[in-house]
Amino acid sequence: MKFSKRFKGWEKMNHRKSDKIKIPSIDLGFEIPEERIAQIPLKERDSSKLLVYYRENGRIEHHHFYELPEIIPHESVLILNKTKVVPCRLIMNKESGGKVDVLILRWLENYGSAGRAKVLVKGGGRKNRRGTVLLHNEIKGEIEGRDDEGKVIVRFETKEGKSLKEILNSCALSPLPPYIKRVPDGHDKERYQTVFGCEPGSIAAPTAGLHFTEKLMENLSLFGVEFAFITLHIGEGTFKPIRVESLDEHVMDSEEFEIDEENAEKIKRGLVCGKKIIAVGTSSVRAIEGLMTEEGEIKPFTGKTSLFIKPGFSFKIVKSMITNFHMPASTPLALVSALIGIEEVRRIYRIALENNYRFYSYGDSMLIY
Structure with missing residues (x-):
């Protein structure tokens, strides 16, 4: 596997500044081949591959997203971001x-x-x-x-x-990411959007949610799975690359975030009852990790968040999440690395490449369990 151009670029940049070469701790260290970067969505949303990673022992299984009801515990709580992408x-x-x-x-x-x-x-x-x-x-x-x-x-x-x-x-047009090398069409206005999105305001999709279908959500409900919705409007800060030597120097732009009393109560009740709380997407993780008060309460909130989750972060609520495969030197990759460690992220990405997973926004997903 080749070292990435981005990785080499960091080396050159830092070499000019000092004798010590520092590499960002959330870079993968290898390229994602262009042919593995999904350019179009699959015909069926939930037919995407789902890599399941078990945190307890590092075991990895390969599934499809439509199998989710058979994988997660009955009566889990899924936290979804109901923002909607605006044509911009x-x-x-x-x-x-x-x-x-x-x-x-x-x-x-x-x-x-x-x-x-x-x-x-x-x-x-x-x-x-x-x-x-x-x-x-x-x-x-x-x-x-x-x-x-x-x-x-x-x-x-x-x-x-x-x-x-x-x-x-x-x-x-839909604001497709620059690594999708084509002009957006009318189909993207539907597919670069979750089926549950209803609050316009994002300039990028909460991509982990793109795999859900209405039928899949119905099946999950039959298994007792509960849905808690937040709204975090994804702005440029989420996909702005990290261009500093130290993660502590990266400044996360603030984004509008809201959770009402009903959905805050669902999460609180789930925690009290010992249910599995699974955040869908890095935006959902960022939203709810900033919710808990010093007294351990989860309360309704309307405002902005600029929380940057990076290695060393102490998670209060999230232990499991569904996420897509992210770009090197990105804030979403830093968040996943904070949850399971960068070395495990690198191992997972290598295995995903070996098993023909599709990457980034229109690509496949993984469940960190």
Whole structure:
């Protein structure tokens, strides 16, 4: 297996800074071959492979996701993120000529027919200066400048005072990750979305939840499995790569998070009754691990979280989780490494490669049990 380009890049960068070469502790140390990075979803959501890892003894089993009701204990509690991905990617034409790919990261103000947003712009190079006009059907954008991180600030407006939200919902593309090397299509608006997502606000899908079908959830319910829902709107911070020498130096962007009284009570009751609590996805883990008070209570919450879970973190609630296979040097990989250790993560990923698992957002999943 080859060492990854990202891994080598870290070595070179750190060599310039000091005589000691430091490697980020959450890098895999080898490449994920491009042909193993899923470019399209499987025809059936729950037909994806499911690698089951038993924390107690390190045993690994290979299953399919539709077998989940036969694997987890009856009367478990599954914690799901019910956020919904918003269409926020636009292929726009520059008034001066040429095309740019615009990803709306976050609105900086309430918007109706006009509003300012922080965006990523791909294409156009240095010509994307203040005053540059971008056009897309009924939407016009004008670059106002850049923020402290170098992100572009654009003011958008619609023709004839139409709603930006309505136009984006109809004509914007799904914000597929850059490692999916194709243009999103209408099918992605359905498949890059969980079947239970109902609260719009994310710019990336909670990918561990993509494997669930309505039928599978019905089957789980028949086995006494209970669902507790949180809402964490996934922003750029979740997929922003770690580019610092020490994990302690990485700053996690805050993301909006909410859990109501009914669902907080489900988790609390499950813990009291000794039920298996299984978080679905790293966003669910981050949300609920910040919930417990010093008194050991789990209470409703509405606000923001910037919790960065990395090796050394002391988990209060989560002992088991369902997750996809993540990119090296990413915050989701750091979280999984915190739960089971980076060496076990590397072993699992190697075994997954040997058994033809598909990787990343549209790929297969694993259950850490």
